[in-house]
Amino acid sequence: MTLSEFKQFHVNIKIRMIVSFVSDVAEMSIFPFMAIYFSTQLGLAWAGGILTFTTVVSIICGLYGGSFADRFGRKKVMVVGYFIQTTSFMMIALANSPWFESVWLTFLMFFLLSITSKFTDPASEALLIDVSSEVERPSIYRFIYWSTNLAFAIGIVLGGLFFMSHKFELFLGFAILSIFTLLLTLLWIQDQHVPSKEDPRSLLSNYVEVFKDSRFMVLCLSTLLIISLEFQLYGFIAVRLNEDIHSSLFGFVIDGPKMLSILIITNTMIVIFASSIIGKVGNKMKINTALFLGLFLYVIGYSFLAWNGMIVVLIAAIAIATVGELLFQPIRSTYVAQLANKDARGSYLAVSGLTMDAGQILGSLGLLVSALVTNGMMAGMFILIGGVGVLGFYWAIQDSRIKISRNIA
Structure with a gap:
């Protein structure tokens, strides 16, 4: 922008x-x-x-x-x-x-x-x-x-x-x-919002309306599944890197903590310096093409981080996942805004915001599961979780409130 x-x-x-x-x-x-x-x-x-x-x-x-x-x-x-x-x-x-x-x-x-x-x-x-x-x-x-x-x-x-x-x-x-x-x-x-002059609803009734909106709730749950993969970076993936990465690159010794730092820095640098370019590429696509391409890249990127041990591949994987996130996140937020009922918009957005907190909790469970399965199986679980999330996105946006246009991609 x-x-x-x-x-x-x-x-x-x-x-x-x-x-x-x-x-x-x-x-x-x-x-x-x-x-x-x-x-x-x-x-x-x-x-x-x-x-x-x-x-x-x-x-x-x-x-x-x-x-x-x-x-x-x-x-x-x-x-x-x-x-x-x-x-x-x-x-x-x-x-x-x-x-x-x-x-x-x-x-x-x-x-x-x-x-x-x-x-x-x-x-x-x-x-x-x-x-x-x-x-x-x-x-x-x-x-x-x-x-x-x-x-x-x-x-x-x-x-x-x-x-x-x-x-x-x-x-x-x-x-x-x-x-x-x-x-x-x-x-x-x-403030452009004019609160309703009718009898104010209780907190519970406000959120009952939100929870009854099946398309919106599936979009939130699908988002939860997708972003839980990113939170694995600070749990299961961080521990795996610490156990598996003992290598060098261009003469520099790289262990797990250093590798994690490299991945986080790579993610941040791509977001800061490449957002505009990726946004322009996304603008040339149909909005749902950009959405699902972004989700696919995101899931594949984090799945590779779950099992691969090559430094170059790990850096490429976080780069792919970051590009995917830059493609799908703005569109996801746009669809959340479209599904949110105008009279209860704050409540809708509060529920949407819970996905980040729940994602952290779900992400932390990866450590518990990883103690019972191999890294390859964890990668398979990442793909399965991501796949269910993508299917949820597809179902959630089949709604008359969703306005699909190339101009808003």
């Missing part, structure tokens, strides 16, 4: 992209390193309990956030969430300052940051859909996917450099940026 295209978007879309980028950088600078912080301060048992509790409550808050976005409007939910985040960053900076230190205040503020992040996500996503056209959405989602990966890369670098030695400065910097994102949202976001 070019700068001229960005300028043509609705102000809500531009602000949402800026706010999300800042938030993603902040999260990746902090969240991955909190396990180290809590385990150092409180021990492994406490750290595990804190992170598990925070994750579970965050998922529940995401469901409430989706329902509230439909009942009270997107902007109100976002402003409340960003205000709590800004306050939390200020307090977590104080709790790690030269004048005062408190691990429990840090935990409380980390907890609030985590749950408000999930709480505002459905409203933020629904806000984008409210003001975007069918033609714009694939380009928008492609740009968001690119900017998210760039933000993650920047965040990991910042966290690695400053989290352990300059926590106060890091948290204070994000507190200042949070004030900026709060003001952007408060002053310039224009």
Whole structure:
């Protein structure tokens, strides 16, 4: 997407992209390193309990956030969430300052940051859909996917450099940026959603409607199966590489952890530097051709990562999987937007967002299964899981709400 295209978007879309980028950088600078912080301060048992509790409550808050976005409007939910985040960053900076230190205040503020992040996500996503056209959405989602990966890369670098030695400065910097994102949202976001004046439905009835939408739920479950393969990279595949990779490339000794780093860096570099090219290639295809080609490449790429031990093949496999993801993800997001009922859009998107959390859980099960079967059998399971996911995609998009056009590929 070019700068001229960005300028043509609705102000809500531009602000949402800026706010999300800042938030993603902040999260990746902090969240991955909190396990180290809590385990150092409180021990492994406490750290595990804190992170598990925070994750579970965050998922529940995401469901409430989706329902509230439909009942009270997107902007109100976002402003409340960003205000709590800004306050939390200020307090977590104080709790790690030269004048005062408190691990429990840090935990409380980390907890609030985590749950408000999930709480505002459905409203933020629904806000984008409210003001975007069918033609714009694939380009928008492609740009968001690119900017998210760039933000993650920047965040990991910042966290690695400053989290352990300059926590106060890091948290204070994000507190200042949070004030900026709060003001952007408060002053310039224009909420296009008009909540229904009928008696508001309960949280349960809101989600009963979503769960009864069979096409949408199959799309979410199929997405869950597909993305669970990627999460194997940090579980089963990481362990396999550590056991199997003891080689060299151009004179450099490469073991499992180094190979995993190479794969992650390759994935990130392709997303950052090749998204535009791959997007243009996808635009020349029919939308469903791009979708299913992307899914096929994604499944094949991760299946090779499950059993092959050649360094060059592994790098090629992650490259193929990444290209596949760049092709199918924007289209998948576009179809989610089309299937989401306008009056319950926040709730639909909250359920869609659960696929990432469930994907992590399903991905972690790969480690348990891998203890019982061979790597070749794991690769076969990857193909089977991916195949079921692809069939689910095919069935889910056979719906009158899905608008198929070459112009939105």
